[in-house]
Amino acid sequence: MSTSDTYYIPHKATWPIIGTVGLVIMLAGFANYLNGSSIGPTMMVLGLLVFIVMLTGWFTLQSGESESGMYSTQVGISYRMGMMWFIFSEIMFFAVFFGTLWYTRNLSVPWLGGEGTGAATKELLWPAFEAAWPTNGPGKVGGEFESMGAWGLPFLNTLILLTSGVSCTWAHHGLLAKNRDQLIKGLAATVGLGLLFVTFQAIEYHEAYTDMGLTLGSGIYGSTFFMLTGFHGFHVCVGAIILGVVLFRSWKGHFQPENHFAFEAAAWYWHFVDVVWLGLFVFVYVI
């Protein structure tokens, strides 16, 4: 239990309502776009702008408060708990898609092929279907496709993310040793490697769509492949943005060895994204 003297409680908060409005406009715009309404894209951009303004404003406010010493150790504990359980909720989000991959690959596709109690299903509905993985199902949804190999770009991307984990930790050591130069270089390298990862993934997706016939519509293999890797890629982008903010603040002289919650949170998030990728590499690409 912390024995700090103060617990900072702000008296008003204007950014939450602004962020909420931005988020709603963005999502309502996306829904309108999906429904074929022409106003959708405009709303999405507008909502996104409001959301970015909120993020900028809220981050500026918080980092200013942190640098002026308004956060006690106890406040820091609340923030760390918050980040920790947020990452746990993200793990559960990924678990859904990993679970989907496991269930379809090991249970429902074999059932369609006649395993277990699926004999009648196969005989009556899909007599020609032989269960195998990868598959686009008995309806051959999306047409012929090639599955994505592990040892080309995906392996390179694994090395890139692992290296970025090292450079992130190197930056942390720099922060703790009051070596500003090492902190900034380490963070810059981490953000750079993150962006390189996303670039390679974009190239991989481009190849899949143009050369391999592998799309989001390629049955259950395409669905799980793009959902898992795409959702992860989105998280890499978010992580890189967070690290970018931390890099900017480091460059401005923020953070002390005893007060750098934002750095820690960003690093935890980055390692989480890293570990998820290892899971992806094994279960989506290798096996």
Next chain:
Amino acid sequence: MSAVVAEHDHHDHGPAKGLLRWIITTNHKDIGTLYLLFALAMFFVGGAMAMVIRAELFEPGLQFVDPAFFNSMTTMHALVMVFGAVMPAFVGLANWMIPMMIGAPDMALPRMNNMSFWLLVAGVLLLASTLLMEGGAPASGWTLYPPLVLQTGKALPFAIFSVHLLGISSIMGAINIIATIFNMRAPAMTLMKMPMFVWTWLITAFLLIAIMPVFAGAVTMLLTDKFFQTSFFDAAGGGDPVLYQHIFWFFGHPEVYVMILPTFGVASTIIPVFARKPLFGYSSMVYATAAIAFLSFIVWAHHMFTVGMPIAGELYFMYATMLIAIPTGVKVFNWTATMWKGSMTFETPMLFSIAFVVLFTMGGFTGLMMSIAPVDFQYHDTYFIVAHFHYTLVPASVFILMAAGYFWLPKWTGHMYNERIGQLHFWLSAISVNILFFPQHFLGLAGMPRRIPDYAIQFADWNMISSIGGFIFGASQLLFLYIVVDTIRGGTGEKVTDEVWEDASKHSLEWTLSSPPPYHSFTTPPTSIPTEHI
């Protein structure tokens, strides 16, 4: 942790003035009030939808609404009551009570607290807007099963994004509650001295963080199946619609415990005060709550017995489900034992709590009946299940929310509510809720399916009785609305003491504060902790 507010804020101890106060507030009591009032409003919105359902079912044949709208009503009634009324009401209670019960000045993350409330409002508004859309609101039932739900009109993406917003809101609220309980307790408040309400909410918060992302993932796959050509739930592409049911109920079963565990917590708070005895078996209550929460994650497919699972799955989920009766039985036993030889008085909160113990036990037993897989083949998707879960939600969660209202309104407002009208509200509710839901057991056992606007003639009598009970129950709740408004405006005029109920301050810390309590609950942590609740 003595001084509470930052230096530059020291002059500013009260709330901001005007309407803006409620929009930008970071105060746990203000946000708690917002949650509670929003939940009360949604209780009447969801209730109005229930009235439409009961009016249509008053007689066989199609009377008032067309079948598609009827199905929208059953779907929206459930979503509004679950996500708009019961859950927010308990989050409101958590906001109000947890800092006061653990001796803290406020919640741990006040800005995020504000955002989780407004995201809730945004989510519910997005959901409500689907009522006005081409093709109508979702009509697939609150479970949103594919492929049926993919036939929804323009409403589908709005409903899905509404679920995302509600999920973010719940996760933020849960994170805040966990950080508050772990980090903000008064030094003397050890974990095993916490009031049961705080314990049950701590466990509930973990459930929420674990399940809301799962629901978000499930509906995201619905979205991509509908708009981005994926085949998650389409067998032609190698997917499986049953997969959605597994994911949904992995969320859905813990979700119903999200609504019942804080209910247990409030009951365990109220009963000892009016029995004038310590809670019987405090530590067994804590362990039972944790056990129920753990079991909730490994029993989900008992909602899917008829869907065609391997026999091993049927058996496993049947036996695992039956296990839940053990910790739940411990709780019911403990509440009863708490009242045993107590010097009981029967003010309105106690009446609602006793009715909860009796009627929730009934809902629990019908749950045990349905856990038997071969028997469930008969009950599945009939009015028996409707009767079962309404017994666990209405005379359980809703009754306890009413009890909490009567119990804490004097503390919140400093005014006493009108006991005569409170008792009237209780008796009308307790009698009519049984007229409303008990006959639905008979209807279900006789084979009446749920989610239909019309039915065979042999079901007519019990449906009419059920509807009459429903109308009385609905009308009775207006008394509660009256009492809430009246108490806020001064109530009986009687000035309440700090502890309101006799010796309540021996049970929990909130009764040591003034009525109404100061804007920042505990500016210095209390040194002695009441232990009568243990």
